[in-house]
Amino acid sequence: xxxxxxxxxxxxxxxxxxxxRFELYQIAVQSPESDLEFLSRVYRxxxxxxPRHLREDFCGTAYLSATWARRAxxxxxxxxLDADTLAWGSVHNVEPLGEKASRVALHLKDVxxxxxxxxxxxxxxxFSYWIFREREQLLEYFRSARLGLARGGLFAIDVYGxxxxxxxxxxxxxxxxxxxxxxxxxxxxxxxxxxxxxxxxRFRDGSEMRRAFTYHWRLWSLPxxxxxLREAGFRRVETWFEQTDDEDDGEGNxxxxxxxxxxxxxxxxxxxxxxxxxG
Numbered sequence: 001x002x003x004x005x006x007x008x009x010x011x012x013x014x015x016x017x018x019x020x021r022f023e024l025y026q027i028a029v030q031s032p033e034s035d036l037e038f039l040s041r042v043y044r045x046x047x048x049x050x051p052r053h054l055r056e057d058f059c060g061t062a063y064l065s066a067t068w069a070r071r072a073x074x075x076x077x078x079x080x081l082d083a084d085t086l087a088w089g090s091v092h093n094v095e096p097l098g099e100k101a102s103r104v105a106l107h108l109k110d111v112x113x114x115x116x117x118x119x120x121x122x123x124x125x126x127f128s129y130w131i132f133r134e135r136e137q138l139l140e141y142f143r144s145a146r147l148g149l150a151r152g153g154l155f156a157i158d159v160y161g162x163x164x165x166x167x168x169x170x171x172x173x174x175x176x177x178x179x180x181x182x183x184x185x186x187x188x189x190x191x192x193x194x195x196x197x198x199x200x201x202r203f204r205d206g207s208e209m210r211r212a213f214t215y216h217w218r219l220w221s222l223p224x225x226x227x228x229l230r231e232a233g234f235r236r237v238e239t240w241f242e243q244t245d246d247e248d249d250g251e252g253n254x255x256x257x258x259x260x261x262x263x264x265x266x267x268x269x270x271x272x273x274x275x276x277x278x279g
Contacts, residue, residue: 238273
């Protein structure tokens with residue numbers, strides 16, 4: 001499955017008793033440097049200049065925002081409703097920036113709330129916006145995202161699909177960091193799109209952290225999302241699909257190509273794409 005991690009680093013001995021679930025999530029799921037480089041490139045392609053202000057919706061530990069703010073001239077805002085997760089991110093990701101920490105503002109607010117300033121880039125990653133299971137809720141969010149952009153600003157969401165996405169299954173990935181990441185799609189109801197998923201972590205000592213994270217979502221299709229973005233007022237919506245290096249194993253390589261129809265992924269059982277909207 002393409003939602004599995006692509007590149008990891010930290011080498012520490014983890015156990016279910018000693019591990020921190022937020023740290024494990026960042027190692028196993030997130031790749032902020034490559035994601036931000038890709039989206040900045042798309043922004044420069046559109047505007048001929050570099051983006052400066054980032055807004056991260058459903059920011060969780062604000063790992064993305066903190067990574068963004070490391071470079072000079074960049075600022076970031078993160079929005080989330082989980083106070084404990086934001087507090088962890090403030091201590092572990094923002095405060096270690098030192099003087100640069102002032103470039104990041106974290107808000108314990110609904111993602112439909114206005115920010116301090118218009119965003120050059122606004123993101124909702126890891127399918128977090130699937131928490132909106134009603135069409136009108138998601139449309140309201142997309143409208144707020146458009147209104148919160150600066151001139152030339154872009155709004156980007158990632159999308160997961162393919163035949164595997166519709167199955168009730170588990171997939172595992174053993175990481176160099178010393179633990180195994182488990183993605184479980186426990187329940188999918190095709191009539192309503194209701195989708196229940198979990199993340200588990202297994203460790204070399206035989207222990208396991210079950211249901212470290214649980215999600216109750218609606219599985220939205222890419223065409224539905226693109227239509228909703230246009231209905232929300234975005235005039236230009238681009239589709240970028242993750243590419244693969246090896247046609248035999250189908251693993252995503254972290255590189256995205258502009259592909260309006262998904263021709264490059266038509267035979268993929270699972271794929272990741274970005275919808276990038278502007279105007």
